[in-house]
Amino acid sequence: MTPDLPSLMARVVRQDIQGLHAYAVQPSAGFVKLDTMENPYPLPEALQQALGERLGRVAINRYPAERTEDLKAALAQFAGLPEGCALTLGNGSDEIITMLSLACAVPGAVFMSPLPSFVMYGLSAALQGVRFVGVPLAADFELDERAMLAAIAEHRPSLLYLSYPNNPTGNLWDDAVVDRLIAAMGEAGGLVVMDEAYQPFAARDSMARLAAHPHVLVMRTMSKFGLAGVRIGYLMGRSALIAEIDKLRPPFNVSVLNAEAALFALEHADEYARQAAEIRAQRQRLYEALLAMHGVHPWPSEANMILARVPDAAAAFAGIKSRGVLVKNVSALHPSLANCLRLTVGTPDETTRLIDALRASL
């Protein structure tokens, strides 16, 4: 008998999955794309050629093998992996969040992060049936230390995610508060994941915290660095802990082409450092332009995006879009983001287009 597909799906697919919406990627062809924190710079022509030749020689008929180990070694050196620590790779750091959720989904577990923050923390917990507790940020998107400490004491979360800098607010939190939360998590017996997706644009990082505390993990990605299309994320922590999480990794999750492209990029880290410096300069320029606009409130950023409150985000978003520039309206993500737009920092020309488009849309 041929089954009726809708009723078959209703029976076999988890009810909570059936109730979810798929992750939507907004169509962007033809726009100045300033919505997803990509690095705006393509590879210089000569490097494109060189990369093409490198990739052409890769043995794509073989499963990924030693090249993945070469990439781990190169990333360990690039990041300054401390003694006693190891690193595992994800197909983007999104996959690492999934691996963490799978590894830590013991019955009764709670995962936590401040809110608003990166949406995948809560989504990934939900997909594993783990309770997620979000703790609202304080004024100006600083950590609410008292509320965080109280929530840690009450829920004893097994995972605390700190996006540092935070997405979508762009700020780095007060380091003394971060350190006290790390201490509290140590007492509660949980892990702290410092998500440093925006590290190339930030003044500070958590490598010293990783070296000092066995319950701290640092997660990074090459996406905002300039390889969003390549999909390489990595997680650093104590070797024994990483070995457990690595068991959840699909064996060949990083393709030979991804590994080779990432190695190539690390060999040209100076080029990417130059791009990051230019992006930081444009960030400053965009911030000052936003500050000068009547009715616009930008927050200081340590990432390659700026969060700004405008009088009417829906109208500003539409006005900017009608002028050919795509940004992200984050108003609906959290009550504290009402009328907020998240503006990715682009090239000097793109920044000019964005500034002109926003000014004309107010």
Ligand SMILES: *Cc1c(COP(=O)(O)O)cnc(C)c1O
């Ligand atoms: C973009 C982003 C990621 C995901 O990056 P991928 O490596 O591309 O999956 C993780 N965390 C934060 C905070 C991000 O903004």
